[in-house]
Amino acid sequence: MSAIIQTDQLTKSYGRSRGILDVTFDIQEGEVFGFLGPNGAGKTTTMRTLMGLLRANSGSAKIGGLDCWAQSTEVKKLVGYLPGEFTFDPGLRGAQIIEYLGHLRGGVDQTYVLSLVERLGFDPSKRFREYSHGNKQKLGLVQAFMHKPRVFILDEPTSGLDPLNQQEFSKMIAEVRAGGRTVFLSSHILPEIEQTCDRVAIIREGGLVKIDHVSALKDLHQHNVQISFADPASVEWFKNVAGVTGVAQGADERTLQLNVQGELTEVIRIAGEHHATNIDTREPSLEEVFLRFYEPEQSPAKLAG
Amino acid sequence: MFRSILSKSLRDYRVPMLAWGIGLAVFMAAVVATATPAVVTAFISFARIVSFLGDPYAMNTPEGYITFRYMATTLPLLLSIWPILAGARMVRGEEERGTMDVLLATSQSRTRLLLEKMGALAIALFVIAVLFAVGIVAGESALGGGHVDFVRALMAGLNLSLLAFFFGMVALLLSQLTTGRRAAGGWAGFLLILFVLLNMVGRVMNGAWVQYLSPVYYYNLNRPLLAGFPNQPLAVLVPLGLAVLCLVGSMILFARRDIGRSAIESQREAASGSQQALRSLSRAEREVSTRSVSLQTLFADGWGAFWWLIGIVVFCAALLYATPGFQKAFYQAVQQTPWLSRYLFDTPTNTNTAMLGTLVYAFVPVVVVVLALILAMKWPSDLENGRLELIFSTPQSRQRVLLERFGANLLVVLLAPVLTWLTLTIGAQIINLNVDQSRLLAASFAMLPPALIAMGLVYALSGRLRYGAVLGIVTAYLVLSYLQESLEGNIQFPGWLMSLSIFHLYGNPIFLGMNWTNFLGMIGVAIALLIIGLVQFRYVDVEVG
Numbered sequence: 150m151s152a153i154i155q156t157d158q159l160t161k162s163y164g165r166s167r168g169i170l171d172v173t174f175d176i177q178e179g180e181v182f183g184f185l186g187p188n189g190a191g192k193t194t195t196m197r198t199l200m201g202l203l204r205a206n207s208g209s210a211k212i213g214g215l216d217c218w219a220q221s222t223e224v225k226k227l228v229g230y231l232p233g234e235f236t237f238d239p240g241l242r243g244a245q246i247i248e249y250l251g252h253l254r255g256g257v258d259q260t261y262v263l264s265l266v267e268r269l270g271f272d273p274s275k276r277f278r279e280y281s282h283g284n285k286q287k288l289g290l291v292q293a294f295m296h297k298p299r300v301f302i303l304d305e306p307t308s309g310l311d312p313l314n315q316q317e318f319s320k321m322i323a324e325v326r327a328g329g330r331t332v333f334l335s336s337h338i339l340p341e342i343e344q345t346c347d348r349v350a351i352i353r354e355g356g357l358v359k360i361d362h363v364s365a366l367k368d369l370h371q372h373n374v375q376i377s378f379a380d381p382a383s384v385e386w387f388k389n390v391a392g393v394t395g396v397a398q399g400a401d402e403r404t405l406q407l408n409v410q411g412e413l414t415e416v417i418r419i420a421g422e423h424h425a426t427n428i429d430t431r432e433p434s435l436e437e438v439f440l441r442f443y444e445p446e447q448s449p450a451k452l453a454g
Numbered sequence: 455m456f457r458s459i460l461s462k463s464l465r466d467y468r469v470p471m472l473a474w475g476i477g478l479a480v481f482m483a484a485v486v487a488t489a490t491p492a493v494v495t496a497f498i499s500f501a502r503i504v505s506f507l508g509d510p511y512a513m514n515t516p517e518g519y520i521t522f523r524y525m526a527t528t529l530p531l532l533l534s535i536w537p538i539l540a541g542a543r544m545v546r547g548e549e550e551r552g553t554m555d556v557l558l559a560t561s562q563s564r565t566r567l568l569l570e571k572m573g574a575l576a577i578a579l580f581v582i583a584v585l586f587a588v589g590i591v592a593g594e595s596a597l598g599g600g601h602v603d604f605v606r607a608l609m610a611g612l613n614l615s616l617l618a619f620f621f622g623m624v625a626l627l628l629s630q631l632t633t634g635r636r637a638a639g640g641w642a643g644f645l646l647i648l649f650v651l652l653n654m655v656g657r658v659m660n661g662a663w664v665q666y667l668s669p670v671y672y673y674n675l676n677r678p679l680l681a682g683f684p685n686q687p688l689a690v691l692v693p694l695g696l697a698v699l700c701l702v703g704s705m706i707l708f709a710r711r712d713i714g715r716s717a718i719e720s721q722r723e724a725a726s727g728s729q730q731a732l733r734s735l736s737r738a739e740r741e742v743s744t745r746s747v748s749l750q751t752l753f754a755d756g757w758g759a760f761w762w763l764i765g766i767v768v769f770c771a772a773l774l775y776a777t778p779g780f781q782k783a784f785y786q787a788v789q790q791t792p793w794l795s796r797y798l799f800d801t802p803t804n805t806n807t808a809m810l811g812t813l814v815y816a817f818v819p820v821v822v823v824v825l826a827l828i829l830a831m832k833w834p835s836d837l838e839n840g841r842l843e844l845i846f847s848t849p850q851s852r853q854r855v856l857l858e859r860f861g862a863n864l865l866v867v868l869l870a871p872v873l874t875w876l877t878l879t880i881g882a883q884i885i886n887l888n889v890d891q892s893r894l895l896a897a898s899f900a901m902l903p904p905a906l907i908a909m910g911l912v913y914a915l916s917g918r919l920r921y922g923a924v925l926g927i928v929t930a931y932l933v934l935s936y937l938q939e940s941l942e943g944n945i946q947f948p949g950w951l952m953s954l955s956i957f958h959l960y961g962n963p964i965f966l967g968m969n970w971t972n973f974l975g976m977i978g979v980a981i982a983l984l985i986i987g988l989v990q991f992r993y994v995d996v997e998v999g
Contacts, residue, residue, distance in 0.1 A: 202846055202996040222851045230847035236840050238754060239550055240634055244731075244738035246844075252745050253848035259739065266731045274734040278550065278633070278714050292844065 153178040153300055153331050154199065158208035161198050168194045170355045171208065176333055176348075178299075181326050183346035183363070184335040191355040192335040193233045196304050199333075200230055212300055226254075229293035233304035233335075235285070239278035243288050247273060247295065254296045265291045268317055282309040294321065301325065303334040307341060319345055374407040375399060376420050377427040386423060390415050459557070459567055463574030470536050471578040473926065477933050478533070478582060479589030484937070485524060486593025486602075488944030489516035497523065504812060506654040506776075509674065516601050517679040525610065526674055527650060530617050533582070534646050535824070537575065537622030542639035544571050546629040549714050551839075564709045572626070572701060579619050583611030590679075602679055609678035613690065617673040620693040621646055623700035630707035633716045640761040647765040647821075651772055658776045669693045747845065747855050751862035755829050759866045762825045766818060766870055767877050773813040774881040807890040810878060811897060811964025819901045819960050820936065822870045826905035827928060829863040830912035834921040837996065846996055853988050860913055860984060867905045871898040896968035903976030904956035908932060910983025917990025932956075 152175035161168035169191035176182040186192050197203045199210050201221025210217040212224045237246055247266075251257035266273055271287040280288065286309045293301060307315045315338075322332055322345045336342055342349055343363055350360040359366065376382070381402040387393050393416065395408040409416055413430065420428060464471075498513050501522060508526030512518030545568065548554040557567060587607035594602055624645055629638035649668040656665020665671040675689035707717040738744055743753035833856075836842050845855060875898035882889045908928060915924045938947055939957035952958045959972045 197996075200847055202843070204993065204995055222849050225847060225849040228847070230844075232840070232843045232847070234840065235843050237844065238841060240754075242734065242738065244734035245741065245744055247735065248738035248741065248744040249750055250844060250848060253747070253845065253850050255849075259735065263728070263732060263735060266735070267728050271731070272734075273731055273738075276633075289844075 151178055152176065153213055154182075154333060155211045156195070156199070156208065157210075159195070159198060159205055159210050160207045161194055161203055161205050167191070167355045168206075169198070169352070172352070172355075172357055173208075174350055174357065174360055176331060178331050179326065179329045180348060181322060181332040181334070181346045183342040183349040184333065184352065185337075185339075185342065185349055186335075186352035190352045192352055193304055194355075195352070196230075196233075196302050196333070196335065199224075199302060200228070201225070227299045229296065229298035229301045229303075231286075231289045231293040231301075231303040231306050233308075235289060237277045240276055242276050243271065243273035243280065243284075246277065246288065247291055250292045251295060257296050261297065262291065262295045265294055268321070269314055283311060283314070286310055287314065290318065290321075297330075299330055301330065301332040301334070303332065305335050305337065307336065307338060315341065372407075372409045372413060373431045374409055374413070374416060375427075375429040375431075376405050376407065376416075376425050377429075378403045378405075378420075379424045379426050382423065386419055387416065390419060392416070459562060459570040460573050463571045464577060467540065467574055467578040469922065469926065470540070471581055473930065474533070474536055475582040475585035477930075478529075479585040479592070481933075481937055482520075482524075482586055482589035483593040483596070484941055484945065485520060486516065486590050487596035488941060489519050489593075489597060490944075493944050494519045504816075506658050506773075506813060509657065511677065511683055512680055515680075516597060517681070521677050521679050525614070525677065525679065527654065527670075529614055530670055530673060531646065531650055533614055533618045534621040535643075537579065537618045538625045538642045538646065539639055540575055540578075541622035541625030542629050542635040542642060544568075544575070544626050544629065545708060546632070546635040546638060550635060554713055558713065565705050568701075568705055568708055572623075575622055576619060579615040579622075580612070583608065583615040586611035586614065606678045606681070609676075613673060613676050613678060616690060616697070617669060617693050620669055620697040620700070623697040623704070627700040627704045627707075630704050630711065630717045633714075636758045640758045644761040644765050647769060651769055655772060655776060669696060746858060747850065748858035748862045751832075751859050752865060755832070755862060755866050759825060759829065759869070762821070763869055763873055766821060767873050769818070770814055770874055770877040771881055774810065774878060774885065774887070777810060777813070777887060778885060807893050807964060810889060811893070811962070814874070814878065815897045815901075815964050818870070818874055819904060819957065822867065822901045822905050823908050823932060823956070825870060826863065826867045826908045827912065827932065829866055830860075830909040831921070831925060831928075833859055833913060834916040834919075834924045837916060838921045842996065852991050856913065856988060856991055860909065860987075863909055864906070867909070868902065870905075871901045874898045874901070893964050893967055897964035900960055900963040900968060900973055903973055903980060904960050906980035907956050907976055907983065910980040910987065913987035914983040914990065915987075917987055917994050 154176035155174075157173050159172040160170050162170075167189075172191070172195055184192050184195070194203065198205050199212060199217050201217050201224060204218055213227050215224045215227075217224050241249070247262060251262070265271075269287040269290060271284060271291060273288075275284075277285070277288075286306070290303075290306060293303060293306075307318055310318060319341065322334075325332055332345075334346070346363055348360065348362050349366060351358050377399075382398075382405050384396045384398060384405060387396045387405065387407055392409050392411040392413075393407055394410050395406075397406045398404070399406050407416065417428065494514060494516055497519055501507075501510055501513060507528070508522035510518070510522055513522060543550075545554065548557060558564065587604055587610070590602055590607035590610070591604050594607075621642060625638050625642035628641045629635055632638045632641070649670050652664045652668040653670040653674070656662045656668070656671060669692055672689040672692035675686040677683045677685065711717040743749050842855070846852065875895055878889070878894055878898075879891065881887075911928050911931065912924055915927060919927070935955040935957050938952060938955040941947075942952065942958065956976065959976055961969050961972060963969065
């Protein structure tokens, strides 16, 4: 596989407010790549920069080897884009918008459009202002998929969709992946990321903090450990142990709660020295992993692609 | 400022309120200060020619001159534009932006919401009236004083504001019946032109009954600036009563209708299914409007511009129809006034053409420029509202999208001179009126370059500035341009300053024929502005919200 989306030290700032800083990642052709981060982290800025809507202050962004700013018209021939928030002429009907964007893109198969409309249960006869948030999102998905692009850039694509349509969307993504096409999507729905994405990048305060396979993220060897002792225990025993990122007194004076990154060998050895009676370890859920990265007070080392 | 809907609405109105108020104050101060006996006397003979503008009373006084020349027709027309826009977007604008749902999710009733918003408009118009009066008093002191005091100036301002408020309420009512603020604004603008026209026709036809249908007639029954004029205070009840009726109608309709829908829209059946989808998609596939950005813009602009163009045609046709009625008086006035006689060459054909020019080409160029501004302002508005986000996700270059939008605007604006020329030419043939065809052609098509400059300015500024700033700057430029041209006879501006006014550069093609230097120069400036817009837009971020 070759990289179809590449960003290198991509930086975009809005005067005094933060945008994105030195964002570097590659997305391989045929990959479904998830983009996670809290509100205002820089997900939309990254996507809009890739679409040539924003001009990067420094660094580069390429899709299919084409520069996203200088060759944006060529880039858009490859891409189906769903903005995080979009609006249109409120007086136009859904069908007119689909037809209009279809003409501007070219190469749209009407039979495929109809199949998308039916799949998502979208009524194209209403005016744009009459659509609910969910139906606007369906319209956005139809227009992003209708020309069968090589690359999809989807900013929170399931936002506002009901569970049935979310399921349908997952199927559409699976079909796209099976067809060897690439998806770059942002989402807040973690099970959805787990189900649909191969790799995931976490962005916080404008910088990438982690890029890895979804399975690897879940397997970061972070453990929540609860140790019970025969006698009253002290947090000092574990404070300076390598890998221990946090230690606190448990429910009573004989119990300690530890957060451990990496191997547990040293923790078990020390616990044994102090006559531990029980050790209970639990792996964090994906959600806990993400929340750990989201926490503002932490400043994990930034990782590049 | 965010304590209530009233204070929030007042905050929203602060820029237009101050811009219109201060602009009007400066204009009135300049007009009054320059209403010297020489200017007033010179205008008396000209007043007979422009008798459609007002009813002469105490014409040898500054207040008589100001009332006739500005207060009777021009200012009601100008000052009603903003209340119409504000009335049309009062609730419909919030609905289009999707903010009405949030507002109504609070404990405010719809009636109260409407009343508070209306209250803010009324307060803004009151402030404008006060500033108007301040402007008159300032001009008065410069002129020498003794003509108009503050109370009479304020009464005149309030009379004017009341009429403007009426048109705002008409737009508000119409916005309940339409699904978009543009349609409501267009209809209300059409009614404004129609009512002004009915009043004019009444004047020209000497008491024709049609003038009684126009609220502008009842507005003119009170002329507080004129001491000793037999005012009819009860006449204010007509615009006031009609405004209240419109408001009550709006309240009833707004309280009962669905948000986002028209009060008269039929309830469409909730249709779905593949047949319905197929039908809608097939219908859209056949539509020409979906083929390109330019065609889509043309069709979207078309409906709003349609009423403007119809208004221009009706205006031209009505004045053409009225021309033979006072042709004789006009011809006599030309013969008896040496400078006019020299100017108009004193032949019946030239006199007819000049008369039409005075009647038509004093107003239509301004209307065409305003139309061009409204059409072009949709570009920064769509940019700011994110309506172009999906368009820019298609493989269309930014420059192409901008050029197609500009081109579509241009085509619609071009219709205005074409229709003006056709209406006057064909109409003159029908009523057998001799007119100079080449001058009509020149006067009609010379309207295009000023409109192109207004459009070019909008596109040039939209690359870097937001909608509000673009609107403010371009409107201020147009008002100043108009002000300069309007006061040219009264104040000696330096030549270079005059050459900045597009209305001055439009000149008098109906009297003097086409000024090709100005025509081509303005086209060149418009092209330069468009190029600036294109270059700017190539490098800027597409910001949303």
